[in-house]
Amino acid sequence: MRDVLRHYIDGAWTEPLGDGTAPITNPATGETSGVLALGTSADVDRAAAAARRAFATYSQTSVTERADLLAAIAAEYERRAEDMALAVTADIGTPLAIARITAQAGVGQFRELAEALPAYPFEEHRGRSTVRKEPIGVCALIPPWNYPALQMTEKVAPALAAGCTMILKPAEIAPYSAQVFAEIIEAAGVPQGVFNMVLGKGSVIGAALSKHPEVDLVSFTGSTSVGVQVQKDAADTVKRVTQELGGKSAHIILPDADLTSAVATAVTGVMTNSGQTCAAPTRTLIPRARRDEIVSMIRTAVDAVTVGDPLTPVAMGPVASEQQWHTVQRYIQAGLDEGATLVTGGLGQPEGAKGGWFARPTVFADVTNDMTIAREEIFGPVMTLISYDTVEEAVAIANDSPYGLAAYVDGGDPAQVRDVAARLRAGQVALNGAPLDQSAPFGGYKQSGNGRVWGIAGLDECLEIKAVVGSAS
Ligand code: NAP
Ligand code: MG
Numbered sequence: 001m002r003d004v005l006r007h008y009i010d011g012a013w014t015e016p017l018g019d020g021t022a023p024i025t026n027p028a029t030g031e032t033s034g035v036l037a038l039g040t041s042a043d044v045d046r047a048a049a050a051a052r053r054a055f056a057t058y059s060q061t062s063v064t065e066r067a068d069l070l071a072a073i074a075a076e077y078e079r080r081a082e083d084m085a086l087a088v089t090a091d092i093g094t095p096l097a098i099a100r101i102t103a104q105a106g107v108g109q110f111r112e113l114a115e116a117l118p119a120y121p122f123e124e125h126r127g128r129s130t131v132r133k134e135p136i137g138v139c140a141l142i143p144p145w146n147y148p149a150l151q152m153t154e155k156v157a158p159a160l161a162a163g164c165t166m167i168l169k170p171a172e173i174a175p176y177s178a179q180v181f182a183e184i185i186e187a188a189g190v191p192q193g194v195f196n197m198v199l200g201k202g203s204v205i206g207a208a209l210s211k212h213p214e215v216d217l218v219s220f221t222g223s224t225s226v227g228v229q230v231q232k233d234a235a236d237t238v239k240r241v242t243q244e245l246g247g248k249s250a251h252i253i254l255p256d257a258d259l260t261s262a263v264a265t266a267v268t269g270v271m272t273n274s275g276q277t278c279a280a281p282t283r284t285l286i287p288r289a290r291r292d293e294i295v296s297m298i299r300t301a302v303d304a305v306t307v308g309d310p311l312t313p314v315a316m317g318p319v320a321s322e323q324q325w326h327t328v329q330r331y332i333q334a335g336l337d338e339g340a341t342l343v344t345g346g347l348g349q350p351e352g353a354k355g356g357w358f359a360r361p362t363v364f365a366d367v368t369n370d371m372t373i374a375r376e377e378i379f380g381p382v383m384t385l386i387s388y389d390t391v392e393e394a395v396a397i398a399n400d401s402p403y404g405l406a407a408y409v410d411g412g413d414p415a416q417v418r419d420v421a422a423r424l425r426a427g428q429v430a431l432n433g434a435p436l437d438q439s440a441p442f443g444g445y446k447q448s449g450n451g452r453v454w455g456i457a458g459l460d461e462c463l464e465i466k467a468v469v470g471s472a473s
Contacts, residue, residue, distance in 0.1 A: 002034040002090075004175040007043055007199055008182040010050035011192030016199070017042045024175055027093040027318040028310055028356045036175045039200035041208035044167070047196040048214040051138040051165040054193030059135045059163045063117055066161055070114035073160075073188040077107045077153075080184050084149050087176035092145055093317035093356070094273055095310045099149070106153040108438050112455055113161045116439075120459065128470060133463040135163035136240060137216030140209035142202065142230070144222040145171035145320060146276040146379075152181050154442075154453045155219045156195065162462035167215070168197045169205045173321055202226065210234045210241075217462065220244070221278075223377075224403075224447050242451030242461050244278070244443055246377040247405030250398035251281035252420060254391065254411030255289065258432075259297060262410035265433040266383065267301040269408070271361055274319045275328075275381040279406035279428065279442075283367075283374055285394045288387040295365050295385060299344050302383070305361045307350045318357040319380055325357040328380030332362055334372040340364035340384070369397050377403070391420065399425050404445030406430070427452070 004024065006013040020038035025031070077084070081103040088099040124131045139159045143151035152168060159166045170178030182197045198205050206226075210218050210233035220230045221244035234241045251269065253262045269281040286294045310317030319325050332347050345362025359380055367374050367384040374384050388394040398407060407426035410433065411417040421429040427444045441457030443449050451461050 002176065003036075004034060004179050004199065005037045007037070007039060007047070008186065008195070008197040009043070009047045010196065011186075014046070016040070017046075020200070022172065025173075025321065026090060027320050030322070030355045030357065033090060034175075036172065037199050039198045039205055041204065043198050043200070044205055044208040044212060047167045047198050048138060048212050050193040051167055051196055052214050054191060055135075055138060055165045058165055058191055058194045061163060063120070063122065066163060067114050067117040069188070069190065070110050070117065070157060070161060073157075073184060073190070074107050074110035074114060076184050076188040077103075077110060080180060081107060084177060084180050084184075087180045088149050088174070089310050089317070091148065091174040091176050092276075092320040093310045095314050095317050097313065098273060102147050102149040105438065106149040109150065109153040109157045109454070112438055113157050113459065116456055117161050117459075120456065130468040132466045132468060134466055136462055136464045137164060138214055139164045139166040139462060140212070140215045140218045141166055141168045142206050142209065142218065142220045142222065143168075143171060145174040146273060146278070148174040148177040148181075151221055152178065154458060155221075156185070158453070158458035159219075159462050160190070160194070161459050164217075164462050165194045166196065167209060168195070169202070169209060170197065170199065172201055175199065206230065207233055210239075211237065213237055215239060217242070219451075219461065227449065240461075242453075243449040244451070244453060245405075245447060245449040246403060247278050247280070247444065247448050248283060248375065248377055248401050248403045249279055249281050249406040249408065249426065250283045250285055250401070250424070251408035252285045252394045252398055252410070253287065253294065254394075254409065254413075254416065254420070255287040256412035257410040258412065259290070259294060261433050263294065263297045263301055265408060265410060267298060267305070270383045271302070271305050271316055271381050274316050274359065276320060276324070276379050281406070281408045282378065282382070282384060283369070283398070283401075284383055284385045285388050285397055286385055288389050291365070291387050295343055298363055298383065298385065302344055302361045302363050307353065307358055307361065316361065316381060319359050320357075322357055324379065325359060328359045328378060328382065331373055331376070331378040331380065331382060335364045335367070335382070335384070338371045338373070340371060340373065341366040343385075345381075369400055375401070391416075395420060395423050399423075402447045405443075405448035
């Protein structure tokens with residue numbers, strides 16, 4: 001058993017004031033692996049007071065001091081990368097090989113900002129004024145559970161870079177990675193009170209943070225419904241709220257695309273992390289004239305996805321929780337009920353699965369964009385293939401969604417690929433299988449959110465703008 005029972009407040013591992021706990025479950029076995037402390041709003045008050053006290057000094061540190069601190073965290077994170085990867089696998093069942101990549105992405109966020117910070121224009125002259133960018137204050141950081149090694153980092157790194165202090169509320173179902181993360185921050189020498197972590201439920205800790213008068217910014221990543229609640233809770237105190245929300249991202253495979261590469265992008269994009277990726281290309285738009293060929297290629301690729309114990313070399317582990325497994329089943333049933341063609345996979349557990357919350361890699365074809373499985377985020381290993389007749393129609397279908405997080409375009413004519421990308425209402429568009437770029441801003445149009453994370457764009461969110469007019473001389 002491995003328990004996570006203490007908050008990290010004001011530079012110390014701190015017993016919660018209440019006595020609430022919840023079991024921690026290993027999704028690959030369904031068994032209880034430890035106990036998590038559930039904090040209360042009184043714990044939030046202590047953390048907020050510590051963060052407010054520390055802001056007085058940390059906000060005055062030099063850029064060089066903060067860049068050195070980020071570099072020290074990156075080095076410590078690198079040293080603990082394997083512990084982080086194992087914690088992610090224990091938390092949510094991500095295959096270890098992929099968890100290792102996400103831990104390195106976490107290191108990369110700190111390294112990227114450590115390098116970019118010295119050149120950032122904290123002060124500019126415009127007209128008769130000096131325009132200064134100053135840290136916004138105390139930040140409440142609320143990440144989801146699906147890529148904890150990266151999602152805690154993408155909030156903490158820019159807040160530290162800006163000169164802000166913070167309270168992290170990790171997702172309840174990813175406590176081991178949160179524990180390792182806080183240990184990294186402590187070992188790297190982050191000053192007392194600058195980084196605080198309060199464990200517990202979003203409905204309690206997250207809500208207390210969103211309403212708290214000492215909190216200046218809430219950086220939230222999660223579902224659109226909770227993101228809306230956070231915005232409402234923060235409204236009375238006029239906080240800045242940045243939201244990274246859900247998605248139903250379209251992947252347009254143009255008629256002249258290299259199908260081998262496009263199919264690999266489509267299948268890997270959805271199946272990685274059991275489909276629990278906000279930016280996953282979950283609506284695959286395929287030219288009707290090549291429907292049979294593409295469906296057959298996708299079926300072959302999906303049937304080759306190995307599912308099993310995430311500590312072994314499999315492509316896919318379980319989904320993250322019992323609740324998530326039932327959600328996925330409900331959506332597969334909706335696909336069947338609404339008349340989509342089941343190409344492979346379906347309800348239940350994959351053959352040979354023992355214990356744990358394993359779902360079947362599933363593909364639906366002949367989906368129309370009005371079906372539930374094309375409208376709503378499933379957050380599971382379920383592909384929906386939508387056939388189109390013209391490129392014009394493909395763009396219209398792609399944009400016909402309440403979401404606008406990511407998009408993907410594959411095609412043989414670079415000018416056409418870029419033209420289609422320009423017409424898509426999404427925060428990030430990846431062309432012809434381009435790999436992730438962590439220096440590029442990441443965030444959503446429409447109901448996929450407000451604000452951006454990663455690199456300089458993430459730093460901008462944590463800064464206030466002050467105009468100093470005149471020179472006083
Ligand atoms: P979620 O249920 O919305 O939870 C996200 C976080 O908010 C968790 O830490 C949760 O705490 C907390 N929370 C819950 N209720 C709250 C409240 N009333 N006030 C404040 N915080 C509250 O989302 P999830 O199930 O963890 O994650 C999946 C969703 O996140 C998907 O929709 C996915 O698309 C989205 N996502 C978006 C991005 C992006 O960058 N756009 C990235 C990853 C995921 P507890 O769960 O611990 O109680
Ligand atoms: Mg949740």
